[in-house]
Amino acid sequence: MGIVNTKEMFKKAYEGGYAVGAFNVDSIPMCQAILMAAEELKSPVILSISKGSREFMHPGNIKDMLSIVSKDITIPFAIHLDHGTSFEICKDVIDEGFTSVMIDTGDAPFEETIAITKKVVDYAHAHNATVEGELGPVADIKGQDPIYYEFTNPELAKEFVERTGVDSLAVSVGTKHGSRKFESKESATLRFDIMDKIAELLPGFPLVLHGSSSISDAILKVFNDNGGKLNGYIGVPNALLVEASRKNVCKINIGTDFRVTYVGALRKSLNEIKDRFEPRNFLVPARNAVYELVKDKIVNEFNSYNKAI
Numbered sequence: 001m002g003i004v005n006t007k008e009m010f011k012k013a014y015e016g017g018y019a020v021g022a023f024n025v026d027s028i029p030m031c032q033a034i035l036m037a038a039e040e041l042k043s044p045v046i047l048s049i050s051k052g053s054r055e056f057m058h059p060g061n062i063k064d065m066l067s068i069v070s071k072d073i074t075i076p077f078a079i080h081l082d083h084g085t086s087f088e089i090c091k092d093v094i095d096e097g098f099t100s101v102m103i104d105t106g107d108a109p110f111e112e113t114i115a116i117t118k119k120v121v122d123y124a125h126a127h128n129a130t131v132e133g134e135l136g137p138v139a140d141i142k143g144q145d146p147i148y149y150e151f152t153n154p155e156l157a158k159e160f161v162e163r164t165g166v167d168s169l170a171v172s173v174g175t176k177h178g179s180r181k182f183e184s185k186e187s188a189t190l191r192f193d194i195m196d197k198i199a200e201l202l203p204g205f206p207l208v209l210h211g212s213s214s215i216s217d218a219i220l221k222v223f224n225d226n227g228g229k230l231n232g233y234i235g236v237p238n239a240l241l242v243e244a245s246r247k248n249v250c251k252i253n254i255g256t257d258f259r260v261t262y263v264g265a266l267r268k269s270l271n272e273i274k275d276r277f278e279p280r281n282f283l284v285p286a287r288n289a290v291y292e293l294v295k296d297k298i299v300n301e302f303n304s305y306n307k308a309i
Helices: 007-016 028-041 051-056 062-069 087-096 110-126 154-164 192-201 217-225 238-245 256-272 280-302
Strands: 020-024 045-049 076-084 100-103 130-135 168-171 207-209 249-254
Touching (some): 007 076, 007 249, 020 256, 020 280, 028 045, 028 076, 028 280, 051 076, 076 087, 087 100, 087 110, 110 130, 130 154, 154 168, 154 192, 168 192, 217 256, 249 280
Parallel strands (some): 020 249, 076 100
């Protein structure tokens, strides 16, 4: 099937009770590892590219490069802009062939967020691309229930989706970016009640979790034993992500543990191989490490294996 947008992908995920992994990539070898793993397990997948990664990977040519390396790939996959901060960058990547974009208006007021998001949606839908909106805590809404000061308000989420026409929505339910997502492992929890309320108000509508890495001690050890200094990491427990994927969460973003795995394996190979200088000798172990990580998450976290058959 190859490159698609996320509309049908998320519809099937919602109905099937699984999630699609969106992996933050910085290079073609990373993309190859994801596509190889997804192809082997017959899972849909999303290649997620940030503004900085897009600039590094050469704007304008990313879809062309991916079309070449994915010529034998049969599973559906989307090319997604992560955290697009303006209409202009969303438009640019859609014109370049991205099939999905996220519009992130930051701390803009609610009405401004709706206006910008709607503009992106109108352009994207006219070019066969899908849009992920974001609605975290909204500080400028008077009378908001105090319980939602730190989390997404389901009633506002319903209004936001209906007024913008977004295809999916990133929500604030307890995850967060960075290496330390909770104060302690014991305090790790997600607001499943908010997810359930949104499902009640917006039946069939797909949600997205950002900041959802769940790095293992083994991966962290490889990274730190080979010169890394990543301390105090507390990820999202796997069981919470499994439960979320069985609800209305159809896209789970994976960034930190994917990158830590890649760089940790790269550091290890650089330390261990002393008599070679060809880059492939060091990049192949890194690619293989994330290949195994992606397979593990497809099977044990997203439950998306064999869903592309």
